[in-house]
Amino acid sequence: TVGVHLSKLAEAVILFTTAEFGFFTLSDAYSTGSSLMPQKKNPDVFELTRGKAGTLIGLLVGLLATLKGLPSTYDKDLQEDKVPVFQATDTLLALLPVLAGALDTITLHPARMRAAIDPAMLATDLADFLVKKGVPFREAHATAGKAVRLAIEKETPLDQLTMADWQTLGVTDPAVTQVFDPQKSIETRNALGGTAPDAVKYQLEQAKAIVA
Known part of the structure; x- marks a missing residue:
């Protein structure tokens, strides 16, 4: 379980350090340069963390395969539990301090994160707003979907729809324009x-x- 959680965390960090996102910058102390591309910084710690999850899962599966055929008593087969248990423990004890150091030294780019926010991400908030006004959720959900479609058709952000636009969707409360605050x-x-x-x-x- 720990390995899978760490793998998911590592994948998120790797994704958010890419040029397409640019939310994080890794410390040079926990990354390496590319052997080919001078500008590239490899997220080694996080890639190895992600890879170790596979090792840990393999150890678990190996132990489960040993246990699956045993009766409800002690059997010598159980001596085989030592290798996966100790190896998994050693792996995590080596991995966790390094991963903690890599996370502590990450540089965050809040402005880049804010710039990536699409008002359409808050379409659920729009549905919630309508529900609070007494609209059944099924209808509110449909209205939010229509609003997103209208914004796409008009090639404008969802939070830039005019009150005239909202009225065509049956939304007349001016407070709807305040919904799109992340x-x-x-x-x-x-x-x-x-x-x-x-x-x-x-x-x-x-x-x-x-x-x-």
Whole structure:
């Protein structure tokens, strides 16, 4: 489980360091240069982390294959559990400190992240807004979809639709123009497991308490 979570994290970092995203820049201390392209920085730590997940999964599958045919008693076959358990432990003990160092030294580019936000990402917030106004969710969902389609047809961002546009969709409340605020959208997700700062802080505190 730990290996799979680390692999998902590593893949996200690798993706967000690409030129297409440019959200992160890796520290030179935790990356290497390309043998061919002088401008390229290889995310070695994160690629190796992603690869180690395959090793850890393989160790688990090997152990499960040993266990699958055993009766409900102790058998000498169980001596074979030592290799995968110890190897998995050694792998994680070596991996986690290096990964933590690589994460601590990442440079973030908030302006690039903000520039990548598409108002259409908040179409669900539009549906929620309509529901709060008494519109059934099924209808609100359909209206949000029509709004996205209209914005595409007009080649304009969703948050730039005029009130005349909204009225053609049956939305007459001027407050609809205030829906497309990404920061407010994040802050409203304050349920357990949500993205609001307080919710994330609570999750981090809980995680730290578990591993303390």
